[in-house]
Amino acid sequence: xGWASYTSLNPSPAARWHHSMASDGVGIFMFGGEANGVYFRxxxxxxxxxxxxxxWTRLQVAGIANRKLASMRxxxxxxxxxxxxxxxxCYLTGGCGVNASTYDASSDMFYLNLGD
Numbered sequence: 001x002g003w004a005s006y007t008s009l010n011p012s013p014a015a016r017w018h019h020s021m022a023s024d025g026v027g028i029f030m031f032g033g034e035a036n037g038v039y040f041r042x043x044x045x046x047x048x049x050x051x052x053x054x055x056w057t058r059l060q061v062a063g064i065a066n067r068k069l070a071s072m073r074x075x076x077x078x079x080x081x082x083x084x085x086x087x088x089x090c091y092l093t094g095g096c097g098v099n100a101s102t103y104d105a106s107s108d109m110f111y112l113n114l115g116d
Contacts (some may be wrong), residue, residue, distance in 0.1 A: 012056045013044045020072035022079060024114075027054075029079055032067045039066035039087050043112075064110055077115040083107055
């Protein structure tokens with residue numbers, strides 16, 4: 001066995017950690033995360049039904065705050081997201097997450113309807 005590396009896919013998400021990922025059986029959704037104190041709220045989809053190689057697509061979504069460490073699951077035609085850590089004072093504001101040093105645990109739940 002050996003790992004295949006796809007490091008030069010373009011476009012692709014910014015480097016990060018503590019992001020959320022879930023598969024729909026064909027590809028992989030990736031949401032949020034953090035890099036050096038900057039929290040993300042972007043949603044990406046990695047289409048793994050290639051050849052010749054996988055490709056990332058950024059999905060345009062709104063209505064959720066920047067966060068990391070959320071739980072994510074695809075069930076049927078919905079992507080579910082629960083909880084995570086959200087920078088203080090950053091719920092649903094566009095400029096939050098830069099140099100975040102304090103955060104709140106979140107208990108909110110969201111779903112994205114893939115049938116829309």
